[in-house]
Amino acid sequence: MRLIHVKASQNHMATTFHFLVSCEVRRESAALATLYEGQRLVARLETELSEFLPSSPVFKLNHAIPGTRIRFSPHAFHLLQQAIYLGEQTRGAFDCLAKSKNKAAKLAVDPTTLEVWATGPGAQLSFGAIGKGYALDQVRGLLALSDFKDFLLSAGGSSVVLSGFAYPAEPWCWGWSWERERDEAVGLRFEHCSGAPLAIGISGIQEQGEHILGRRDPRTKSALFAGKTAAEADALSTALFVAGWDRQGWLSDPLRPEPALGVLETDGTVRWNRVFESLWGPAA
Numbered sequence: 001m002r003l004i005h006v007k008a009s010q011n012h013m014a015t016t017f018h019f020l021v022s023c024e025v026r027r028e029s030a031a032l033a034t035l036y037e038g039q040r041l042v043a044r045l046e047t048e049l050s051e052f053l054p055s056s057p058v059f060k061l062n063h064a065i066p067g068t069r070i071r072f073s074p075h076a077f078h079l080l081q082q083a084i085y086l087g088e089q090t091r092g093a094f095d096c097l098a099k100s101k102n103k104a105a106k107l108a109v110d111p112t113t114l115e116v117w118a119t120g121p122g123a124q125l126s127f128g129a130i131g132k133g134y135a136l137d138q139v140r141g142l143l144a145l146s147d148f149k150d151f152l153l154s155a156g157g158s159s160v161v162l163s164g165f166a167y168p169a170e171p172w173c174w175g176w177s178w179e180r181e182r183d184e185a186v187g188l189r190f191e192h193c194s195g196a197p198l199a200i201g202i203s204g205i206q207e208q209g210e211h212i213l214g215r216r217d218p219r220t221k222s223a224l225f226a227g228k229t230a231a232e233a234d235a236l237s238t239a240l241f242v243a244g245w246d247r248q249g250w251l252s253d254p255l256r257p258e259p260a261l262g263v264l265e266t267d268g269t270v271r272w273n274r275v276f277e278s279l280w281g282p283a284a
Contacts, residue, residue, distance in 0.1 A: 003167055004028060008035035012046045013132050015156035019139060022150040022166055034146045038139035045138065048073040049131045051124075061116055062124050066105075069115040077114045079127060079134050079231065080107075086130075086235045090250045093239035099124040133159045133201060133234030140230070159234050163197040171195065176283075178204050178222035178264050190280040198279075200226045201233030203241040204264070217244030219265045225251065226260035226279070245271050 006028055008019045019038060021031045050056045061070045072080065083096040084107075097105070102122025109116050127134070132155035140161050143151055150164030152172045162172050177187035192198070204222030223241035225233050236251050236259070243250060245263045252258070260276040262283050270284040277283075 005166070006031035006035065008032070008039055010039045010042065012042050013050070013135065013155070015132055017042055017132075017135070017156075018152075018154045020152045021143065021148055022164065023148060027148075030146060031148060034142055034148065035139075038142050041138055041142065042135045045075060045131070045135050048076045049079065049127045049134070051126050051128070057116070058125050058127065061107075061118065064118070066118045066120050066123070069110070069113075069117045072114045072116050074114065075134075075138075077109070077111075077116070079130065080109065080116065080125070081111075082134075082231060083127065083130055083235065086232065086239070089253065090236065090239035090243065093243040093247070093250060094129065094235045096125055096127065096130065097123060099126050129203070129238040130231050130235045132156065133199065133230030133232070136161050136199070136230040153230075155230075158202045159230050160200045161198070161230050162192045162200070164195050174200065176202060176222070176224055176262065188283060192280070194279060198226055198260075199228065199230040199233040200224065201230065201235070201237035203234075203237040217242065219267075220244050220263055221266045222264040224260070224262040224276075226276070228256060248273070 002025050003022055004025055006021045006023060010017050019035045023031050047053055047055055049058060051058045051062060053059055057070050057072045057076055064070060086094050087096060100123050102120055105118055105120040105123035107116055107123060108119055136153045136155055136159055139153055153161040160174055166172050171191040171193045173189060173191050175187055175189045179186045202222060202224050220241055223237050225237040225240055227233050240248060240251060240261060248261055258275050260279055262272040262276050264270050272283040
């Protein structure tokens with residue numbers, strides 16, 4: 001059985017999305033069609049989740065008078081609910097309102113109408129630390145509907161979804177990078193030998209903006225979370241980056257399997273948990 005790799009790339013959400021599917025030659029056309037559909041979906045999600053496009057409900061909310069109800073799309077509303085839940089779970093270490101000028105400002109929602117409004121001035125909603133992962137989850141769903149099981153999806157390299165194998169008995173490879181030297185990534189390279197579907201999120205000095213850097217644990221240079229969904233991995237790697245290794249207990253949830261966690265500290269110390277080691281071996 002001859003296998004090939006079908007690829008697609010695009011720039012959206014201020015990053016580059018790379019999609020790679022391993023499949024039989026006879027399914028090449030189906031893979032291409034699915035990936036092109038995924039590209040169109042990511043482009044549409046950008047218009048719904050962006051804080052910079054005037055047509056986006058997020059932009060409208062951020063520029064509206066407090067109390068003005070803005071109707072969100074189903075995708076944007078669902079992601080907001082997920083972001084609020086993850087913020088509560090991490091005690092604010094992940095915060096979709098981190099850019100707000102008024103920290104007392106909150107959002108109110110009406111699930112029956114999908115409307116969202118700010119309760120006070122200065123609220124600034126941003127999906128920057130969760131939106132790209134959410135987009136990967138939607139593309140992953142399209143591949144599952146088309147019965148593709150071997151693929152690697154990436155958004156800027158800091159959000160990755162792995163499933164199956166590159167070729168029979170040949171695992172997908174991925175990297176944990178935390179800085180660049182002369183345009184070369186510096187970090188660690190791993191092979192995903194189990195083939196189990198997994199989403200990886202990486203947050204750190206290389207990825208995050210000043211609104212995160214001002215309140216992060218100063219000992220943390222880069223943080224990694226691997227779990228079920230890419231949206232969760234993006235958000236909770238940010239939470240680990242902000243809170244630091246000592247507060248990793250905030251990321252525990254009895255409703256899901258234990259995640260793989262890793263942290264690089266500013267003194268060069270690398271920390272990882274037993275799930276990380278069971279998947280990829282020691283991180284250092």
